[in-house]
Amino acid sequence: MAQILNGKELAQSVRNDVAAEVQAWTDSGQRPPCLRVVLIGSNPASEAYVRGKEKDAREAGIDSETLRFDDDISEADLLGVVDRLNTDPSVDGILVQLPLPDHIDDRSVIDAIDPEKDVDGFHPENLGRLLIGAPSFIPATPFGIVEMLKRSKIETEGMRAVIVGRSNIVGKPLAALLMQRDINATVTVCHSRTRNLAAHTREADLLVAAVGRANFITADMVKEGAVVVDVGINRVDDESRDKGYRLAGDIDFEGVREKASWITPVPGGVGLMTRAMLLKNTMNAARRHADVVAP
Numbered sequence: 001m002a003q004i005l006n007g008k009e010l011a012q013s014v015r016n017d018v019a020a021e022v023q024a025w026t027d028s029g030q031r032p033p034c035l036r037v038v039l040i041g042s043n044p045a046s047e048a049y050v051r052g053k054e055k056d057a058r059e060a061g062i063d064s065e066t067l068r069f070d071d072d073i074s075e076a077d078l079l080g081v082v083d084r085l086n087t088d089p090s091v092d093g094i095l096v097q098l099p100l101p102d103h104i105d106d107r108s109v110i111d112a113i114d115p116e117k118d119v120d121g122f123h124p125e126n127l128g129r130l131l132i133g134a135p136s137f138i139p140a141t142p143f144g145i146v147e148m149l150k151r152s153k154i155e156t157e158g159m160r161a162v163i164v165g166r167s168n169i170v171g172k173p174l175a176a177l178l179m180q181r182d183i184n185a186t187v188t189v190c191h192s193r194t195r196n197l198a199a200h201t202r203e204a205d206l207l208v209a210a211v212g213r214a215n216f217i218t219a220d221m222v223k224e225g226a227v228v229v230d231v232g233i234n235r236v237d238d239e240s241r242d243k244g245y246r247l248a249g250d251i252d253f254e255g256v257r258e259k260a261s262w263i264t265p266v267p268g269g270v271g272l273m274t275r276a277m278l279l280k281n282t283m284n285a286a287r288r289h290a291d292v293v294a295p
């Protein structure tokens with residue numbers, strides 16, 4: 001039976017660390033780090049993210065606000081919002097929630113964010129830097145996954161890591177991070193065109209699912225003793241809940257926990273770490289912004 005990689009506790013300890021950094025920062029006479037989140041319309045995974053982010057930020061002493069816009073905002077108007085945040089000297093970090101509505105090109109918007117304020121780490125400059133091992137902002141979800149492993153003293157040296165999902169926000173940056181010299185995993189990235197997916201996942205010492213389909217990874221796809229990380233945030237109907245749904249990951253938790261050595265739950269896993277690492281990136285953005293080098 002797997003041990004639980006407890007996102008609640010691990011994220012709390014990251015948040016405590018960030019809160020102490022923020023405290024030292026403001027004690028030295030600086031204003032609190034300032035994050036602005038842009039949310040267009042209502043996507044379930046984005047809503048889940050935004051909900052908790054505000055509370056986390058407040059607790060850490062970070063000034064965070066979500067700017068909400070209707071689905072029908074034009075690309076030009078959204079670029080205008082980004083530009084105002086870029087040039088506003090009181091703003092340290094900018095995060096535009098993805099996905100954006102179909103009539104807006106995600107890439108144009110991400111490219112418009114000042115790389116120095118790109119706390120998501122999605123700007124090509126930051127993703128490029130991550131790939132060459134000179135990161136400035138590491139995307140919060142991959143960063144959170146690696147932080148979870150580190151804080152739980154899970155040895156990654158020489159591990160076979162298999163990532164299911166090749167998105168620019170999770171799969172690709174995670175692959176870049178896991179193959180770095182301080183982590184030293186051997187990485188395979190699978191996607192919807194992968195032939196015989198289970199043959200790959202069964203080889204994994206570290207299996208990460210970022211697919212977006214509830215219960216996609218079943219016990220028969222997992223090697224005995226694997227470390228299993230669930231990134232998925234999916235809504236499944238549940239009449240017993242007031243809301244009529246509950247959140248579920250991409251991993252069939254009940255089945256897979258019998259085989260894995262470690263497993264992350266959903267909720268209470270990677271999502272909480274993502275939020276905590278965003279705070280860390282925001283603290284670092286404030287330092288860079290004040291022309292002080294981040295540690």
Ligand SMILES: NC(=O)C1=CN([C@@H]2O[C@H](COP(=O)(O)OP(=O)(O)OC[C@H]3O[C@@H](n4cnc5c(N)ncnc54)[C@H](OP(=O)(O)O)[C@@H]3O)[C@@H](O)[C@H]2O)C=CC1
Pocket residue numbers: 045141164165166167168169170171190191192193194197210211212213231232233234270271272274
């Ligand atoms: N917990 C957290 O902090 C976060 C959670 N999420 C959640 O994680 C999930 C993934 O997000 P994201 O990476 O943005 O998703 P995307 O939809 O961008 O990517 C999904 C990936 O899964 C692959 N895929 C789809 N179907 C299959 C299949 N049958 N077999 C193998 N691979 C498949 C796709 O392949 P292809 O490229 O070929 O289409 C794609 O690479 C979502 O549930 C999202 O809500 C996302 C970010 C953060």
Ligand SMILES: Nc1nc(=O)c2c([nH]1)NC[C@@H]1CN(c3ccc(C(=O)N[C@@H](CCC(=O)O)C(=O)O)cc3)C=[N+]21
Pocket residue numbers: 045046047048049051052095096097098099120140141169233247266267268269270271272274275
């Ligand atoms: N620009 C951008 N950056 C992102 O990092 C980004 C994004 N857009 N769009 C959406 C996805 C999804 N995502 C989540 C983060 C935390 C939780 C989270 O906190 N989950 C809690 C549950 C929250 C609840 O119960 O509602 C948990 O898993 O325990 C969920 C989802 C970040 N994403």
